[in-house]
Amino acid sequence: MYILFAFLLIILIGFFLLRKKKNEIESDETNIETYRSLLNDRVDYYQKLNEQEKLRFEKCVLDFLQYVNIEGVGTTITDSDRVLIASSAIITVFGFGDWKYKNLTNVILYPDTFDNDFSFEGENRNILGMVGSGFMNGQMLLARAALEKGFSSLSGKGNTAIHEFVHLLDKSDGATDGIIENLITREYVIPWLKMMHKEMHRIQTGKSDINPYALTSEAEFLAVAAEYFFEKPEQLKHKHPEIYEQLCNLFRQDPA
Incomplete structure (x- = not known):
């Protein structure tokens, strides 16, 4: 009797597990059709990939949205928000295979710029995005207006979300310093630093088209240069071949 009961229980558990898996697969298939349409409409990087790379990009987007929570403050999260945030994350690390952001749990989306107190109302709201530290560790904050602009024809050489994900990547070795030591080989560190400081001097003297915000620090130089690299790769290659x-x-990529 007990053996029969155990056997029936195993069958019942198996049935529910298979049903749950089937529902998850159907949900993924529904989501990917929606996401694929948005990727084709909004993400130039994705549009330039071959068919095999597009499938891998789509899988990476789904995976990212499984382990990172996206929530809105003063706004409702849409599929477009999810796709653009996930795309920013994946573009940055697409050359690293199945990279996961172990230092990120939540992306918090504000409707517009916010201030140091995380308020999106009133004056002195000039923050487009940031990677949290201290009690905000593991969080990324983004302004929807900046997210949208980064994937529009008005983006130019900038993309705030990519900028912030590069900071996260930089932070993955324990220090946000413009050198991703767990990804860059030792032979490239000194040449990278020399080239960085040389270009920072050119920016200071008005001889570079790189955003002057790059002068803030080595970490900001990396993030700003990465925006240029992913948004206008042909232009960067022509004007700054060494960079x-x-x-x-x-990044183990050649987008131009």
Whole structure:
């Protein structure tokens, strides 16, 4: 009797597990059709991939949305928000296989710019995005207006979300310093630093088209240069071939 009961219980558990798996697969298939349409409409990087790479990109987007929670403050999260945030994350690490952001649990989306107190109302709201630290560790904050602009024809050489994900990548070795030591080989560290400081001097003297915000620190130089690399790769390669080559080595991609 007990053996029969145990056998029936195993069958019942198996049935529910299979049903749950089937529902998850159907949900993924429904989501990917929606996401694929948005990727084709909104993400230039995705559009330039071959068919095999597109499938891998789509899988990476689904995986990212499984382990990172996206929530809105003063706004409701849409599928477009999810796709653009996930795409920003995946573009940055697409050269690293199945990379996962172990230092990220939540992305918090604000409707517009916010201030140091995380308020999106009133004056002095000039923050487009940030990676949290201290009690905000593991969090990323983004302004929807900046997220949208980064994937529009008005983006130019900038993309705030990519900028912030590069900071997260930089932070993955324990220090946000413009050198991703767990990804860059030792032979490239000194040339990268020399080239970085040389270009920072050119920015200071008005001889570079790189955003002057890159002068803030080595970490900001990396994030700003990465925006340029992913948004206008052909232009960066033409105007700054040395920087382009270094970033190709760092991100293991050649987008131009």
